[in-house]
Amino acid sequence: MHTSDWFLLIGLLMLTRGLAVSLLERLPFTSAILYLAVGLVLGPSVLNLFYFDPLKNAKWLEILAEVAALISLFSAGVKMPVPFSLRRWMPPIRLAWVSMTITVGLVAAFGFYVLGLPLGAGVLLGAILAPTDPVLATDVQSRHPGDNDRLRFTLTSEAGMNDGTAFPFVMLGLGLLGLHEIGELGWQWALREVLWATLGAILVGVACGAIVARIVWKLRGQQRKHDVLDDLVGLGMIAIVYGISLELKTWGFLAVFFAAVALRQTELNLATASGVKPEKLNADVAEPAAVENRKEDAPPPIVSAESLVFKEHLERLSELMLVFLLGGMLFVPFWNWRTVSLGLFLFFIARPLSVWLGMLGSKTSLRIRGIAGWFGVRGIGSMYYLMFAINHGLQEALAEDLAHLTLIVITMSILVHGVSVKPLMNRLWEPSEESASSEGKR
Numbered sequence: 035m036h037t038s039d040w041f042l043l044i045g046l047l048m049l050t051r052g053l054a055v056s057l058l059e060r061l062p063f064t065s066a067i068l069y070l071a072v073g074l075v076l077g078p079s080v081l082n083l084f085y086f087d088p089l090k091n092a093k094w095l096e097i098l099a100e101v102a103a104l105i106s107l108f109s110a111g112v113k114m115p116v117p118f119s120l121r122r123w124m125p126p127i128r129l130a131w132v133s134m135t136i137t138v139g140l141v142a143a144f145g146f147y148v149l150g151l152p153l154g155a156g157v158l159l160g161a162i163l164a165p166t167d168p169v170l171a172t173d174v175q176s177r178h179p180g181d182n183d184r185l186r187f188t189l190t191s192e193a194g195m196n197d198g199t200a201f202p203f204v205m206l207g208l209g210l211l212g213l214h215e216i217g218e219l220g221w222q223w224a225l226r227e228v229l230w231a232t233l234g235a236i237l238v239g240v241a242c243g244a245i246v247a248r249i250v251w252k253l254r255g256q257q258r259k260h261d262v263l264d265d266l267v268g269l270g271m272i273a274i275v276y277g278i279s280l281e282l283k284t285w286g287f288l289a290v291f292f293a294a295v296a297l298r299q300t301e302l303n304l305a306t307a308s309g310v311k312p313e314k315l316n317a318d319v320a321e322p323a324a325v326e327n328r329k330e331d332a333p334p335p336i337v338s339a340e341s342l343v344f345k346e347h348l349e350r351l352s353e354l355m356l357v358f359l360l361g362g363m364l365f366v367p368f369w370n371w372r373t374v375s376l377g378l379f380l381f382f383i384a385r386p387l388s389v390w391l392g393m394l395g396s397k398t399s400l401r402i403r404g405i406a407g408w409f410g411v412r413g414i415g416s417m418y419y420l421m422f423a424i425n426h427g428l429q430e431a432l433a434e435d436l437a438h439l440t441l442i443v444i445t446m447s448i449l450v451h452g453v454s455v456k457p458l459m460n461r462l463w464e465p466s467e468e469s470a471s472s473e474g475k476r
Contacts, residue, residue: 035084064452073361086362096421102352109345110194111294116302130195133392137164140384158207165200166193167413198288202227234284242275243296264337301336373442385410412447
């Protein structure tokens with residue numbers, strides 16, 4: 035395909051998505067399935083008009099997936115309810131740490147004993163596929179700031195955290211393959227990748243988010259005496275937090291998510307201390323009111339709410355591009371017993387079992403456990419970790435094998451979760467009742 039063809043194709047996809055938004059919302063499946071279908075038809079699986087080689091384009095694809103994940107993590111973080119409550123956060127913390135670790139172990143065992151992968155490759159594959167995705171799972175995630183739906187909060191915060199908590203296992207897998215130093219018996223890995231990189235990321239994120247919130251609040255003041263470009267402030271904070279995290283060898287994904295959480299928490303706390311109600315700041319609505327529609331004496335807008343709409347537009351664009359390219363990476367022979375059995379094992383055994391084990395002893399309702407056990411969407415995060423591993427020296431044969439396995443699992447997730455999310459959520463989930471009861475207990 036020529037450059038002009040790419041512009042025409044991507045432009046047509048974006049135009050169609052923009053014009054048909056109402057129609058797509060009424061369809062019983064997600065829009066990602068449409069992007070995937072176009073990629074599959076035009077790619078080597080059907081018409082073979084183009085082929086996007088994931089190994090040759092790994093560096094470019096890693097950057098694209100990295101940016102998409104960062105924007106999505108910011109969007110997820112600023113939707114978290116205020117104030118922070120350890121009791122409310124405990125279920126997603128269990129999912130992001132305990133359940134994800136169990137998933138890594140189960141997938142690693144499946145890769146080693148069933149697929150015949152080396153142990154290090156099995157651990158790496160588990161780490162690639164264990165985190166749930168904040169980009170492709172929008173239909174089961176928090177819809178706007180202040181969304182107190184218990185299920186959506188749990189799945190959103192889990193996806194926000196486990197995109198960072200999976201990184202230690204990626205490095206462990208690379209270490210077992212001889213591509214990263216983990217120390218004797220893994221002590222160096224435990225200290226550096228698990229303890230420091232994780233705790234450091236949380237500290238960096240919380241500190242930066244709180245500082246930015248205070249700076250903006252100070253500049254604007256309650257009388258809006260200084261204009262601030264919220265979109266650029268949000269993007270700038272993402273870049274700075276991620277850059278600091280990389281310099282300090284901490285997990286940048288985790289830092290960006292917690293920076294967004296701290297930004298929103300701090301802004302609303304400052305507003306409350308000043309006697310401003312959150313609803314007057316557009317902090318608990320799906321979209322902030324247009325600037326021209328605000329009264330002159332209205333309180334100043336806040337970055338976490340104002341920049342969210344722009345970030346969600348970028349999120350949709352990245353979803354369109356990456357899922358379309360995914361379709362163009364697949365050949366029909368990729369669908370075989372190894373790739374399909376891995377996907378079935380992950381969706382029907384590893385994910386549900388890890389959620390139930392991770393939630394043992396908690397007061398989380400059976401309905402939330404059951405639905406969370408099914409909606410563990412795999413997507414852009416897994417694509418990023420795959421490209422990250424390839425760019426860190428995987429042997430070509432192993433890289434190709436892991437690519438086939440990962441890409442088919444992501445494709446299966448888009449399909450099976452994409453066709454089931456709307457019917458199941460409409461049939462099994464009553465957010466008003468569940469959320470009301472859960473809020474009343476806090």
